[in-house]
Amino acid sequence: MADSKKSIGIVGARGHTGAELIRLVAAHPSLELAYVSSRELDGQRVDAHVAEYRGDLCYSSPAHEDLPGLGAHIVVLALPNGKAAACVEAFDAAGKDPVIVDLSADYRFDKQWYYGLPELTRGKWRGEKRISNPGCYATAIQLSIAPLKDVLAAPPVCFGVSGYSGAGTTPSDKNNPELLRDNLMPYALTGHVHEKEASWHLGIPVEFMPHVAPHFRGLTVTTNLYLSRAHKREDIQALFQHRYGSEKLVRVVDEAPWVSRIAGKHHVEVGGFAMSSDGKRVVVVATLDNLLKGAATQAMQNINRAIGVDEYTAIPAH
Ligand SMILES: NC(=O)C1=CN([C@@H]2O[C@H](COP(=O)(O)OP(=O)(O)OC[C@H]3O[C@@H](n4cnc5c(N)ncnc54)[C@H](OP(=O)(O)O)[C@@H]3O)[C@@H](O)[C@H]2O)C=CC1
Ligand SMILES: CC(=O)N[C@@H](CCC(=O)OP(=O)(O)O)C(=O)O
Known part of the structure; x- marks a missing residue:
């Protein structure tokens, strides 16, 4: 992995939003996929499901407790509602503090998390590494x-x-x-x-x-x-x-x-x-x-800001 790139893990990557994120990451100059998790697709090649991804990565199915050890700079949680906390707790327990972007509704009312709807809340970001993505x-x-x-x-x-x-x-x-x-x-x-x-x-x-x-x-x-x-x-x-x-x-x-x-x-x-x-x-x-401005694209705006690159990096204009 090139040093200049940040690594990103997507937990819940079989889903509709996870697949859109893989597409966006595949076209991103500063991001590289570290892992993509799915129980159902465990072991299968990512490029067999998302044609835009070019690489040898396969889906994996790590336990929550094993996520911190995988070492990604950024972790996107694309799990159903109610499933994010177990992952977040695993990072806390391991003393790891990657940027975590949660696509579910689980942290949208939590004042410790930044609510990332950039067009309305851009000015409120105080460098938080925990970001809840709006519905x-x-x-x-x-x-x-x-x-x-x-x-x-x-x-x-x-x-x-x-x-x-x-x-x-x-x-x-x-x-x-x-x-x-x-x-x-x-x-x-x-x-x-x-x-x-x-x-x-x-x-x-x-x-x-x-x-x-x-x-x-x-x-x-x-x-x-x-x-x-x-x-x-x-x-x-x-x-x-x-x-x-x-x-x-x-x-x-x-x-x-x-x-x-x-x-x-x-x-x-x-x-x-x-x-x-x-x-x-x-x-x-x-x-x-x-799936895009309602989920993956908005997550990418938030990730771009969190890693200090232009907010629209890898987001097509049309
Ligand atoms: N769809 C949309 O338009 C939008 C969705 N969201 C939110 O984003 C999140 C993901 O949505 P979406 O991609 O549509 O969801 P999907 O149902 O399409 O995907 C859910 C993902 O989570 C995994 N998963 C399902 N059940 C469990 C479980 N019990 N434990 C661990 N993993 C599980 C699935 O993979 P596997 O079963 O293979 O492990 C899959 O990768 C949700 O919180 C949703 O509310 C937000 C905005 C828009
Ligand atoms: C058609 C349909 O069912 N839509 C979903 C909203 C998807 C979304 O934004 O989800 P979260 O807020 O759960 O992240 C719903 O109404 O629950």
């Missing part, structure tokens, strides 16, 4: 609401529709293409963890109603916002432009964006800005790829 819907919700936070008259109401890759690879109704065919499946209509996450990090109550749809990847969040005083559409657009005009991974668009155009892309699109006739209600639509 996919929670990213779209927060980016849709943040520019209007100070002019709201009521809690924003968000209608979300995700592709079924959002439900991971463990079989369930929410990733069963047979049940999803010609269907839209509502779930967790109150109290979804991303409702709590967006409310917590924005500091205002947010209401969220998720659905899962037959497409594989990409999500839409349509948010209804009541405003404390009348606005013109140009005023709303100006607030979004002011907030995101210089952001490489947020595009403020005129019309309401379509999810079919965001699949495989690394950025967020936010637009629509449909006004009520009295100017006191606006509907904002955001789309992003749940």
Whole structure:
């Protein structure tokens, strides 16, 4: 391994987000895969599953206690919710302190961890090596609401529709293409963890109603916002432009964006800005790829910052 490169381990690398991260790492000039874990793919070559990876690495299945001994500078936890703590505890017990990026919801409410939604929290990073990566819907919700936070008259109401890759690879109704065919499946209509996450990090109550749809990847969040005083559409657009005009991974668009155009892309699109006739209600639509800006791309932004390289290194512009 070249000295100039940092080594990275991905725990839970068989999953959808793990595979996207392997692709991003494969194209990264300063990162090299140290290990990728999967119980199911243990012993199989990585390049047999992720064509973009060129190398001889095979998946392995280390016990949690053995992870610290593998020595990666950066560890990404891409495990189901509830499974991160055992890994984190193993690093603590071994006295090892790599950069840990957790993709699950497990540390998103923990003040000891940096919550890495760079477009909104970049300035809050104090060099923490423990980074919780935001949820996919929670990213779209927060980016849709943040520019209007100070002019709201009521809690924003968000209608979300995700592709079924959002439900991971463990079989369930929410990733069963047979049940999803010609269907839209509502779930967790109150109290979804991303409702709590967006409310917590924005500091205002947010209401969220998720659905899962037959497409594989990409999500839409349509948010209804009541405003404390009348606005013109140009005023709303100006607030979004002011907030995101210089952001490489947020595009403020005129019309309401379509999810079919965001699949495989690394950025967020936010637009629509449909006004009520009295100017006191606006509907904002955001789309992003749940596996990319909703997970792996955002993790890569956070890793890049943690290792001191440009935040967008190895993240394609389109
Ligand atoms: N999918 C998405 O759109 C998004 C997902 N996330 C979060 O990222 C994390 C990973 O998501 P995703 O890639 O979709 O999940 P998947 O279900 O696709 O993958 C989960 C991974 O964890 C491993 N795994 C499953 N069960 C266990 C277990 N009990 N113990 C140890 N390893 C296990 C699996 O490999 P193996 O079984 O072979 O060991 C697999 O590599 C989750 O916390 C998810 O909530 C965040 C944002 C978006
Ligand atoms: C369609 C679908 O099921 N989506 C997932 C969100 C995926 C995600 O961002 O996950 P975490 O917050 O768990 O990391 C869900 O609603 O739980």
